[in-house]
Amino acid sequence: xxxxxxxxxxxxxxxxxxxxxxxxxxxxxxxxxxxxxxxxxxxxxxxxxxxxxxxxxxxxxxxxxxxxxxxxxxxxxxxxxxxxxxxxxxxxxxxxxxxxxxxxxxxxxxxxxxxxxxxxxxxxxxxxxxxxxxxxxxxxxxxxxxxxxxxxxxxxxxxxxxxxxxxxxxxxxxxxxxxxxxxxxxxxxxxxxxxxxxxxxxxxxxxxxxxxxxxxxxxxxxxxxxxxxxxxxxxxxxxxxxxxxxxxxxxxxxxxxxxxxxxxxxxxxxxxxxxxxxxxxxxxxxxxxxxxxxxxxxxxxxxxxxxxxxxxxxxxxxxxxxxxxxxxxxxxxxxxxxxxxxxxxxxxxxxxxxxxxxxxxxxxxxxxxxxxxxxxxxxxxxxxxxxxxxxxxxxxxx
Amino acid sequence: xxxxxxxxxxxxxxxxxxxxxxxxxxxxxxxxxxxxxxxxxxxxxxxxxxxxxxxxxxxxxxxxxxxxxxxxxxxxxxxxxxxxxxxxxxxxxxxxxxxxxxxxxxxxxxxxxxxxxxxxxxxxxxxxxxxxxxxxxxxxxxxxxxxxxxxxxxxxxxxxxxxxxxxxxxxxxxxxxxxxxxxxxxxxxxxxxxxxxxxxxxxxxxxxxxxxxxxxxxxxxxxxxxxxxxxxxxxxxxxxxxxxxxxxxxxxxxxxxxxxxxxxxxxxxxxxxxxxxxxxxxxxxxxxxxxxxxxxxxxxxxxxxxxxxxxxxxxxxxxxxxxxxxxxxxxxxxxxxxxxxxxxxxxxxxxxxxxxxxxxxxxxxxxxxxxxxxx
Numbered sequence: 184x185x186x187x188x189x190x191x192x193x194x195x196x197x198x199x200x201x202x203x204x205x206x207x208x209x210x211x212x213x214x215x216x217x218x219x220x221x222x223x224x225x226x227x228x229x230x231x232x233x234x235x236x237x238x239x240x241x242x243x244x245x246x247x248x249x250x251x252x253x254x255x256x257x258x259x260x261x262x263x264x265x266x267x268x269x270x271x272x273x274x275x276x277x278x279x280x281x282x283x284x285x286x287x288x289x290x291x292x293x294x295x296x297x298x299x300x301x302x303x304x305x306x307x308x309x310x311x312x313x314x315x316x317x318x319x320x321x322x323x324x325x326x327x328x329x330x331x332x333x334x335x336x337x338x339x340x341x342x343x344x345x346x347x348x349x350x351x352x353x354x355x356x357x358x359x360x361x362x363x364x365x366x367x368x369x370x371x372x373x374x375x376x377x378x379x380x381x382x383x384x385x386x387x388x389x390x391x392x393x394x395x396x397x398x399x400x401x402x403x404x405x406x407x408x409x410x411x412x413x414x415x416x417x418x419x420x421x422x423x424x425x426x427x428x429x430x431x432x433x434x435x436x437x438x439x440x441x442x443x444x445x446x447x448x449x450x451x452x453x454x455x456x457x458x459x460x461x462x463x464x465x466x467x468x469x470x471x472x473x474x475x476x477x478x479x480x481x482x483x484x485x486x487x488x489x490x491x492x493x494x495x496x497x498x499x500x501x502x503x504x505x506x507x508x509x510x511x512x513x514x515x516x517x518x519x520x521x522x523x524x525x526x527x528x529x530x531x532x533x534x535x536x537x538x539x540x541x542x543x544x545x546x547x548x549x550x551x552x553x554x555x556x557x558x559x560x561x562x563x564x565x566x567x568x569x570x571x572x573x574x575x576x577x578x579x580x581x
Numbered sequence: 582x583x584x585x586x587x588x589x590x591x592x593x594x595x596x597x598x599x600x601x602x603x604x605x606x607x608x609x610x611x612x613x614x615x616x617x618x619x620x621x622x623x624x625x626x627x628x629x630x631x632x633x634x635x636x637x638x639x640x641x642x643x644x645x646x647x648x649x650x651x652x653x654x655x656x657x658x659x660x661x662x663x664x665x666x667x668x669x670x671x672x673x674x675x676x677x678x679x680x681x682x683x684x685x686x687x688x689x690x691x692x693x694x695x696x697x698x699x700x701x702x703x704x705x706x707x708x709x710x711x712x713x714x715x716x717x718x719x720x721x722x723x724x725x726x727x728x729x730x731x732x733x734x735x736x737x738x739x740x741x742x743x744x745x746x747x748x749x750x751x752x753x754x755x756x757x758x759x760x761x762x763x764x765x766x767x768x769x770x771x772x773x774x775x776x777x778x779x780x781x782x783x784x785x786x787x788x789x790x791x792x793x794x795x796x797x798x799x800x801x802x803x804x805x806x807x808x809x810x811x812x813x814x815x816x817x818x819x820x821x822x823x824x825x826x827x828x829x830x831x832x833x834x835x836x837x838x839x840x841x842x843x844x845x846x847x848x849x850x851x852x853x854x855x856x857x858x859x860x861x862x863x864x865x866x867x868x869x870x871x872x873x874x875x876x877x878x879x880x881x882x883x884x885x886x887x888x889x890x891x892x893x894x895x896x897x898x899x900x901x902x903x904x905x906x907x908x909x910x911x912x913x914x915x916x917x918x919x920x921x922x923x924x925x926x927x928x929x930x931x932x933x934x935x936x937x938x939x940x941x942x943x944x945x946x947x948x949x950x951x952x953x954x955x956x
Contacts, residue, residue, distance in 0.1 A: 319849035523737035551783040
């Protein structure tokens with residue numbers, strides 16, 4: 184056992200770091216640092232930089248733009264992006280639907296969609312959850328009726344991140360009712376400009392607009408846009424969920440965020456004392472750090488297994504549970520450190536062209552909205568209760 | 582011993598509950614959040630007519646002469662209704678400060694205007710680096726040619742821009758941190774040299790940064806006893822803590838009820854999620870936390886603020902907001918799932934208020950310290 188990276192890996196690490204330093208917009212970096220939402224344009228700027236460098240889609244096959252990085256290199260890349268507060272490429276295209284298309288798609292589907300994802304021409308969203316189907320995803324009722332050249336879709340999708348900017352949606356629909364719920368689901372690709380699609384914003388607790396309701400009324404999907412086979416959508420969805428869950432531990436981002444808390448604790452914000460003099464506060468910081476260290480090791484172990492070709496098991500659910508809790512704890516610490524200035528609500532203060540004066544220190548300016556918004560991490564991507572069900576069933580065999 | 586409400590107390594409770602049920606829905610609240618005055622004037626007028634603005638003031642001052650238990654009853658119902666009027670800043674906090682100042686023309690006039698609903702008042706105390714320390718005051722007031730000259734920066738003054746008058750704690754003597762040397766001034770908010778930066782708070786209220794640059798005040802606008810106001814501030818804060826604990830208790834009770842309703846109706850896997858034991862045990866834990874808040878808040882109101890045993894109850898109730906209250910708040914959002922993080926659902930509005938009440942007047946860590954030092 185050893186934790187060392189090879190010389191080559193270290194060289195690569197430096198290359199990534201230099202690239203980010205040189206190319207990442209400072210305001211974008213600051214917004215991520217403070218927990219602010221990014222606009223589509225800000226993400227596109229970064230994706231374009233990655234595209235030019237050829238680093239946008241490391242996990243794709245080389246012919247479509249993949250980097251052929253080793254597992255360790257991919258890890259290093261993610262780690263450096265987290266440490267530098269660089270945005271992730273919008274996951275719905277590059278890391279979610281693309282691997283599905285690569286694994287299950289036809290040659291035509293690959294040739295058509297992958298280049299458009301790579302060039303940021305197609306912006307994707309995910310149509311999974313429905314108002315009545317959250318944790319119990321397999322109960323979904325959005326219906327796809329077969330017609331000559333495709334399907335007519337009717338139903339409602341919810342929690343659809345970035346639907347307001349999306350060109351395409353990948354979605355799960357019901358194509359058969361006379362069987363086990365999982366066996367009557369199909370995976371399809373839908374053009375958001377199709378007649379019958381309407382998007383309604385859902386404003387979240389922090390006042391932000393990330394997620395939406397998407398209403399589908401008699402929307403036509405051509406049969407060329409079915410992925411894999413009819414009624415085999417659950418197989419596709421399970422493949423994709425595996426991708427979502429490993430990145431959800433957010434170790435490098437949490438390390439960065441916790442380091443920030445430690446810096447805040449050095450400031451004289453309590454008279455001429457700092458929070459470092461406050462054992463109650465520092466104990467919470469340290470306990471969080473202890474859990475984060477354990478999480479980091481668990482993540483590294485997963486990567487090491489991956490290198491050895493050992494497939495990921497239900498342990499990924501543990502990473503999701505602890506990773507999401509730690510993210511929440513860190514936002515609590517920033518909120519507590521902020522004291523009274525946590526009250527100030529200035530959602531647009533970092534936007535370009537905004538002249539309102541900043542209230543209180545910059546580091547506290549989004550403490551409360553960030554804390555409110557981060558409640559979602561234990562809910563999305565399969566709530567932590569569902570993760571515990573998975574572990575109880577698969578690992579504990581209860 | 583009798584822990585049931587008296588007839589008069591029942592009357593207060595019924596009148597507040599009736600008002601909230603009939604005249605204070607979530608739309609009223611949302612409209613108030615969006616306006617610039619941080620209040621719904623017709624609601625405030627109702628408060629005055631119903632006598633609530635006079636509740637803590639003595640009969641001698643034209644008030645109802647209510648005690649902490651009366652305030653607790655009112656605030657618990659305000660918590661349940663998630664009332665967003667500047668009641669705490671004007672009536673409870675500023676009311677307590679004014680009541681404790683020696684009688685005089687200026688003081689009496691402001692109290693009269695609060696009771697009639699014609700004036701709102703804010704207490705400007707905390708400063709950018711004072712955190713929760715009540716005696717950390719750097720704002721200075723010095724007497725020159727029979728006029729006070731005031732300089733300093735007061736931060737996160739609740740309702741500061743909307744208030745007609747500002748009560749200001751400033752140092753007339755001594756060094757920063759010293760309890761001795763603090764005095765209280767009354768400012769008309771149109772006085773020159775006052776720069777007020779208004780902003781919304783994350784829980785729907787209004788606050789302001791107040792910069793004082795050579796503000797000149799007549800001598801008589803020092804309304805407290807000169808240099809001897811620390812006790813007045815401390816006691817006003819403690820009274821306000823009783824009100825805040827009661828509000829939190831109402832909020833927690835309501836959050837528990839809303840969550841219980843949700844888990845009884847939200848179906849997944851073919852059954853109401855409340856049928857799952859994992860959820861049931863957590864819901865019971867929420868009930869206990871809410872019940873504890875109710876107990877602590879009642880105990881605090883009954884014991885008052887005048888001795889160490891009483892202060893322990895007051896601090897205990899404040900500590901529970903940031904510990905048990907936070908747990909309950911986070912659990913209620915989690916059990917609402919995605920719906921819990923939407924702006925539209927009421928549960929989130931209660932969540933934000935309860936979370937921020939931990940910070941208000943000092944968070945649970947701060948009161949854990951104060952409490953341990955009482956023993």
